[in-house]
Amino acid sequence: MDQFKNPSKYVEKILLNEETILQRVQELGKQITKDYQNKDVLLICVLKGALVFFADLIRDINIHFDFDFVQLSSYGNSTQSSGNIVFLRKPLIDINDRDILVVDDILDSGLTLSYLKSYLLSKNPSSLKICVLLNKVSHRIQPIEVDYIGFNIPDEFVVGYGLDFNDMYRGLRYIAVLKDEN
Ligand code: PRP
16 A cells, blocks of 8 residues: 555654654553562553554563453544443453553543543452553643653654554554644
8 A cells, every 4th residue: 555655745744753652652551560570460452553562562571461452432533532432342251359460552632541441440450550652732622640651742643653643544654643634
């Protein structure tokens, strides 16, 4: 597809290159490893966007863990959050009494993670923490505390490393801002 053959046609600028991302992911993995020593953590990856981040992160977590996936719908095909959050997939592993770490690619309005957090808390976990790769600081509608943040980023629409625009660009190894005409 053209998006891979000629990404510079679509990309305004590269915000985070591959080396920068992987170095930060390694740091997050180390921190999580330290914080969850002697615990049996259940990692929950928020599909689809977090998949790439998650795959790298779990290879930098050196403790015993299990993982599961959830999927929620918030954006549809536009670049704005609709505010209507629904589960497309709920966790299959029992949350009760588990140490849960939710892993998502981006925290934007906060609506998705707030909804997911409330749901998970209603299942009585032992603990619940959240890890996001990207934090779009100035875009919050629903305040939410997160425990691990990869990068704080400006209010720009970003793609790559799992993040999409109309399901394109998820496979880029870097995170980029798209040109306006997309
Ligand atoms: C993205 C991202 C977060 C959510 C953040 O998912 O993965 O889960 O939006 O936005 P918010 O803070 O404004 O709620 P998206 O709904 O685009 O689905 P996808 O990961 O399947 O692309």
